[in-house]
Amino acid sequence: MRPFDYLEPETLDEALVRLADDPDDAVVMAGGTSLVILMKQDLIRPARVIGLRRIGELRAIGTPEGNLSLGALATHGALARSQPVRAHAAALASTFAAVATVRIREQATLGGNLAHADPAQDPPVTLLALDGVAVARSRFGERRIPLDALFADLFETSLEPGEILLRVELPPLPAGARATYQKFLPRTLDDYATVSVAAVVATDASGVCTHARIALGGAGPVPLRAREAERSLVGHRLEDAAIRGAAALAAAATDPIADLRGSAAYKRAMAGVWTERALREVA
Numbered sequence: 001m002r003p004f005d006y007l008e009p010e011t012l013d014e015a016l017v018r019l020a021d022d023p024d025d026a027v028v029m030a031g032g033t034s035l036v037i038l039m040k041q042d043l044i045r046p047a048r049v050i051g052l053r054r055i056g057e058l059r060a061i062g063t064p065e066g067n068l069s070l071g072a073l074a075t076h077g078a079l080a081r082s083q084p085v086r087a088h089a090a091a092l093a094s095t096f097a098a099v100a101t102v103r104i105r106e107q108a109t110l111g112g113n114l115a116h117a118d119p120a121q122d123p124p125v126t127l128l129a130l131d132g133v134a135v136a137r138s139r140f141g142e143r144r145i146p147l148d149a150l151f152a153d154l155f156e157t158s159l160e161p162g163e164i165l166l167r168v169e170l171p172p173l174p175a176g177a178r179a180t181y182q183k184f185l186p187r188t189l190d191d192y193a194t195v196s197v198a199a200v201v202a203t204d205a206s207g208v209c210t211h212a213r214i215a216l217g218g219a220g221p222v223p224l225r226a227r228e229a230e231r232s233l234v235g236h237r238l239e240d241a242a243i244r245g246a247a248a249l250a251a252a253a254t255d256p257i258a259d260l261r262g263s264a265a266y267k268r269a270m271a272g273v274w275t276e277r278a279l280r281e282v283a
């Protein structure tokens with residue numbers, strides 16, 4: 001690993017100033033679980049690393065203004081155990097519990113996960129289906145970024161140099177909404193997903209679907225929403241034909257990358273199978 005300066009600011013303002021001093025050659029570090037690997041492999045060579053771990057306000061999880069707010073520095077483990085997270089959607093807590101192993105979950109953070117932008121990661125999928133909005137700040141101000149605009153490409157986000165992710169906000173769910181997260185793990189339980197699916201639906205008193213969100217991981221260069229599949233469900237009862245039709249549309253919306261977890265065709269087929277399972281569960 002190349003030598004670098006390491007700073008640990010006590011406040012967010014100080015971190016933003018330090019980052020703004022040298023935005024192209026400085027990186028922030030949260031849990032370090034991805035960043036340190038990239039530095040050891042010489043894939044990134046920052047001159048300055050700004051550790052965020054002393055900035056306690058970034059760890060907060062709660063519902064300050066009705067929205068559920070998840071601090072960027074909250075670990076996957078803390079999020080999986082959090083009562084406000086469970087109260088919002090049990091599927092969200094189980095998504096965080098599905099990340100890697102206990103060792104990674106207690107070290108790695110939500111903000112690091114989103115900024116790393118690996119399309120096979122778990123939390124982005126459920127957060128997309130829950131209409132999550134990321135909040136980022138630079139020295140020049142704060143910006144709200146809907147999650148589907150945050151993920152720009154493989155391992156690339158729309159964060160600007162000098163911006164730090166502060167939190168993700170989730171609006172309240174429609175009354176009676178049901179959510180699930182399905183992670184297809186054919187190899188080992190602590191692996192990244194081959195594909196994963198989050199589904200959120202709500203129905204009216206007669207069983208007609210009034211709200212549908214379907215998001216997929218491992219199914220393209222970025223975690224994605226299957227919008228056509230969502231539209232096909234709204235206004236219909238969640239019966240067999242509607243579910244099978246939506247699963248086929250979700251599979252068609254994927255653009256998987258072949259890798260050691262399977263060919264593109266296999267992942268596309270599995271995206272259909274796991275969307276169907278997810279929809280049957282929430283139906």
Ligand SMILES: Cc1cc2nc3c(=O)[nH]c(=O)nc-3n(C[C@H](O)[C@H](O)[C@H](O)COP(=O)(O)OP(=O)(O)OC[C@H]3O[C@@H](n4cnc5c(N)ncnc54)[C@H](O)[C@@H]3O)c2cc1C
Pocket residue numbers: 027028029030031032033034035036052072073098099100101104107108109110111112113114115116120121122123159163164165166190191192193
């Ligand atoms: C062995 C292993 C297995 C894994 N398995 C899974 C898995 O099954 N599912 C899954 O979802 N993930 C998995 N991961 C990924 C893991 O979740 C991420 O490594 C982690 O969330 C990154 O968080 P971190 O706090 O360690 O980030 P870091 O490594 O500190 O940072 C990662 C990137 O994010 C940037 N960053 C960090 N915090 C912020 C912020 N607040 N604002 C802006 N940029 C920021 C850093 O500059 C860096 O570019 C695995 C990782 C490892 C090492």
